[in-house]
Amino acid sequence: MFAWAFMPEGTLRSLAFVLATSSWILSLSINLNIFMRFDGYYILSGWWGIENLQRKSFSLGKWKLTEILFGLNRTAPENVSSLTRRKLVLYAWGVWIYRFFLFLAIALLVYHFFQVVGDTAFCAG
Numbered sequence: 388m389f390a391w392a393f394m395p396e397g398t399l400r401s402l403a404f405v406l407a408t409s410s411w412i413l414s415l416s417i418n419l420n421i422f423m424r425f426d427g428y429y430i431l432s433g434w435w436g437i438e439n440l441q442r443k444s445f446s447l448g449k450w451k452l453t454e455i456l457f458g459l460n461r462t463a464p465e466n467v468s469s470l471t472r473r474k475l476v477l478y479a480w481g482v483w484i485y486r487f488f489l490f491l492a493i494a495l496l497v498y499h500f501f502q503v504v505g506d507t508a509f510c511a512g
Contacts, residue, residue, distance in 0.1 A: 388407045390403045390407075391403035391404045391407050421478075422481060422482045422485040422486070424441070428440065428441070431478075435471075435474065437471075437475070440475075440478070441479075441482065443465050443475060444475040444476070444478045444479035444482070445479050445482075446464040446465060447463060447464060447465055447467075447472060447475045447476050447479060448475070448476050448478075448479025448480055448483070449479075450463055450464050451476045452480075
């Protein structure tokens with residue numbers, strides 16, 4: 388933003404503007420993510436009035452998943468209303484799905500990056 392403010396009109400100033408605005412938007416979207424422990428997570432936790440949102444939701448998510456898969460009829464690990472229990476279970480499952488695809492994307496990026504590096508290393512020799 389600083390460079391954009393003091394540059395003369397032209398292509399370079401337009402590029403600085405695009406870089407600055409896309410950086411702001413990307414930073415805001417990452418920080419408002421509710422599935423990782425950034426600002427969005429704490430906003431959601433405060434809005435729902437639940438401390439340790441991930442810990443509580445993960446324990447309920449595991450409990451509900453084992454109930455669906457195995458039907459053990461165990462009592463829930465957290466004593467909350469059915470609406471809150473449903474929200475916490477859906478939140479936990481959402482976090483798990485989000486993290487699965489995030490880690491998969493990171494693994495694919497690393498695989499393809501090192502595959503290219505490995506191919507060029509063998510070709511150079």
